[in-house]
Amino acid sequence: MYRCPKCHEKLNKLANSYVCENHHCYDIAKSGYVNLCLHQRKAQGDNKEMVQARSEFLQQAYYEPLRQRLIALMKQYPADCMIDAGCGQGYYTNEIAKAMPFSEVYGFDLSKFALKKAAGKAENAYYALASVAELPLCDHCADILVSVFAPIYEKEFERLLKTNGCFIKVGPGPRHLWELKQLLYETVYENEAPKPMDCLKLIHEETLRYETDFEHSQHIQALLMMTPYAYRTPKSAIQRLESIGKLHTTLDFYIQVWQKQ
Numbered sequence: 001m002y003r004c005p006k007c008h009e010k011l012n013k014l015a016n017s018y019v020c021e022n023h024h025c026y027d028i029a030k031s032g033y034v035n036l037c038l039h040q041r042k043a044q045g046d047n048k049e050m051v052q053a054r055s056e057f058l059q060q061a062y063y064e065p066l067r068q069r070l071i072a073l074m075k076q077y078p079a080d081c082m083i084d085a086g087c088g089q090g091y092y093t094n095e096i097a098k099a100m101p102f103s104e105v106y107g108f109d110l111s112k113f114a115l116k117k118a119a120g121k122a123e124n125a126y127y128a129l130a131s132v133a134e135l136p137l138c139d140h141c142a143d144i145l146v147s148v149f150a151p152i153y154e155k156e157f158e159r160l161l162k163t164n165g166c167f168i169k170v171g172p173g174p175r176h177l178w179e180l181k182q183l184l185y186e187t188v189y190e191n192e193a194p195k196p197m198d199c200l201k202l203i204h205e206e207t208l209r210y211e212t213d214f215e216h217s218q219h220i221q222a223l224l225m226m227t228p229y230a231y232r233t234p235k236s237a238i239q240r241l242e243s244i245g246k247l248h249t250t251l252d253f254y255i256q257v258w259q260k261q
Contacts, residue, residue: 001081001106002128005038005136032119033127036136037110045111045129050225051089055117057222058091062212066253067092069208070146070168071099073255077166079103079143085132085157086150090118090125096146097124103143108135135160144168158199161260167200173207173252177227180220180249184229184237193254200258209252217245 002011004020011018011026018026018034028034037044046054070092074082080103084093087107097105105125109115112129119127130136133153142160148170157167174190181188196202214220224230224241 001104001126001137001141002034002036003136003138005036005130005134010138011136029116029119031116032122033112033115033129035112035129037129037131045109046088046114047111048113051111051113051117053222053225054114055089057219057226058089060219062214062219062223062251063091065210066148066170066208066251067095069255070148070170071096073168073257074100074144074146077144077257081142082106082144082146083135083137083142083160084108085135085145085147085153087114087118087127089114090121090127092146092148093118093125093127094121094123097122106137108132132156146170154197154199158260161200163260165260166203167258167260169194169256169258171254173209173254175209175250176252177223178250178252180223180241180247181229183241183244183247184233191252194256197258199260201261202256203259204257206255207252208255209250211248211250214247214249217242220244220247 002018004011004024006024007022009020009022011020016028026034026036082103082105084107087093087109090107093107101124107118107125107127108130110131115127115129132151137160139159140162143162143165145157145161146168171194172191176191
């Protein structure tokens, strides 16, 4: 499945490395992932603190309904190969791999800290450090490609998908984290609807919305670290949020399935 990021020839696994016919070699890290990124900057991807915050939050199962809905949705589309473009620490990827044992599952991310966690818990998934804008994979290799709150590169995703392959996209619904936003900002706006795509055909869309209670301040802070609000919010508003011990809020996810014709 992997192709060499230097020459685009197929990579073959030899012992603990991937090697192409031009002898470009990529070693598999002790934690289980392989670095296939040629131009990585030191600060690329989520840092150790961000990954830890996200891991602590996701362990509380606040997003479990979304994970189960994704698994149920994927089972409707038979797949020999599934790609998670922007997999983070594998919260969705590893469970999808368990639920689809006859599929090859690949996860990609730019954070080595996230990939260490993902690969450390993997049973039926392969992980690589790479940009989702240019994935080191052969053309037309994927039956399903999924992106959960990650950047979208339509042309690249079209290249990877087989004919009739599906791209499953998850993003924030209109009222996602509505009550959290009310605590942070004076004026709150609903999230915009997803933009249409030119290369793929929309075949299904739905909204998954439910309410939940965050019972601990550290869960609220971990949630904030997972969002763009952590960098866009005035310090005074963040300090106000830090004083909150509990939070009742809405989780709202917009799910689309796009198909390559």
